[in-house]
Amino acid sequence: MEQAGLLEALLQVSTDEASTREITEELSHYFDILTGVIVESAQSMSSSALSSDRMFQLSIKCLINFCANEVLALQLFNSCDEQRREKFLGALISLTLSDAEGDIKTLTSSLLVNLTVVSEWAAALCDKSxxxxxxxxxxxxxxxxxxxxxxxxxxxxxxxxxxxxCDELDCLSLLVCLLRELNDASSRLSIAGIVKNCCFEERYHGKICSDEEDILCNLLVVLCGPEDNIDADDLLNLPPLIREAYHSQTVKRESDTSVKFTICEALMQLCSTEVGRSHLRRLRAYFILRELHRHECAVEGRIADAQKEQKRVQRILIFTIEQIVDQLLCEEADRPRGLRSLRDVSVDAEVQNRLEKAKDDYLNVA
Structure with a gap:
């Protein structure tokens, strides 16, 4: 079978899970062919030529489909030697960042998304300059x-x-500003997720909480809504960006529950350190979270009892808001001395089980 015919057949197989299972043992061989086409084509052709090259596009599409399965994405990683992986990733990145027209950039970025769900591929990319x-x-x-x-x-x-x-937070600040501008909920969720993940780096909490970057103000403002009831004195103490949004009546609360939950998870991560908690207090985050809690409780009340999963998701959001508020209300003097991070607090198994049961009892919808 000529190579084009083989790639056409592989593309058809890649769209069907049962057919893919039938060729599991041969997949490493086919992966070698597919990555070989991509590497060799990228080395010999311009980005504009690749945009219309049938063999190249077939290879990319096959790998997108196969690597939607994390197990196969890992198999692809293991089947490539280091040199092939480097050239393969280099080709994908070069095209993704190029000025190529047509679908080629969408295809290469889609393949990169599927690959980097697997930590091995993500780590390999993060090692590149x-x-x-x-x-x-x-x-x-x-x-x-x-x-x-x-x-x-x-x-x-x-x-x-x-x-x-975190070393160069100006770019993260630009992304966070897009939370109020992007119509696509998936894009907003990705931005919120990027911030949340960065908040796991506790030694950078001081930078993330910098007033110069306004990252937290831009996170908090999307949790605000026009129906919020904050009195005039408390409103005056809010950060200028948030106060002006209220005064100009441009506040618009994030509509997607997953985005709100992810932002709250980011705030919860910041609450693991004193610098994070103290900064949230300075921003008067309590008042925003209080109004958000009131709003989300009202939303839960409007969800029919029969919609158990939706109700549970809503309760998880409310529970997380309450956890953040609890951390902000707890005085620093009441915490153990010398405690650098809440993650350092040891909880015995019995207490942990009681906490988990209390959480489950709260979240479970009868």
Whole structure:
């Protein structure tokens, strides 16, 4: 079978899970062919020529389909030697960052998204010197694509990438500002996820909480709504960005529950350190969270009892808001001395079980 015919057949197989299982033992061989086509084509052809090259596009599409399965994405990683992986990733990145027209950039970025769900691929990319350039190019776009943002989110599963972002927070600030501008909920969720993952890097909490970056103000403002009831004196103490949004009546609460939950998870991560908690108190986050809690409780009340999963998801959001508020209300003097992070607190098994049971009892919908 000529190579084009083989690739056509592989593309058809890649769309069917049962057919893919039948060729599991031969997949490493086919992966070698597919990555070989991509590497050799990228080395010998311009990006504009690749946009219309049938063999190249077939190879990319096959790998997108196969690597939607994490097990197969890992198999692809293990079947490539280091040199092939480097050339393969280099070809994909080069095209993703190029000015190529047509579907080719969407295809290559989609493949990168599927690959980097697997930590081995994500770590391999984060070891490359060009990873900072990739992030900066995406973050400084007026409207990054959904796949570009998902790709960066996947990379932030790796500590090295999170540190890279936290070392230059101006780009993260640009991304967070897009939370109020992007219509696509998936894109907003990716941005919220990037921030949340960066908040796991506790030694950067001081930078993330910098007033110069306004990252937290831009996170908090999307949790505000026009129906919030904050009295005039408390309103005056809110950060200027949030206060002006209330005064100009431009506040619009994030509509997607997953995005709100992810933002709250980021705030909860910041509450693990004193610097994070103290900064949230200075921003008067309590008043915003109080109004958010009131709003989300009202939303829960409107969800029919029969919609158990939706009700449970809503309760998880409410529970997380309450956890943040509890951390902010607890005085620092009441905490153990010398405690650097709440993650350092040891909880015995019995207490842990009681806490988990209390949480489950709260979240479970009868």
């Amino acid at each position: 060009y990873v900072t350039s990739i992030y900066k190019k995406v973050a400084t776009k007026r409207k990054p694509s959904r796949t570009e943002l998902q790709f960066i989110l996947n990379l932030t599963a790796i500590s090295k990438m999170r540190q890279c972002i």
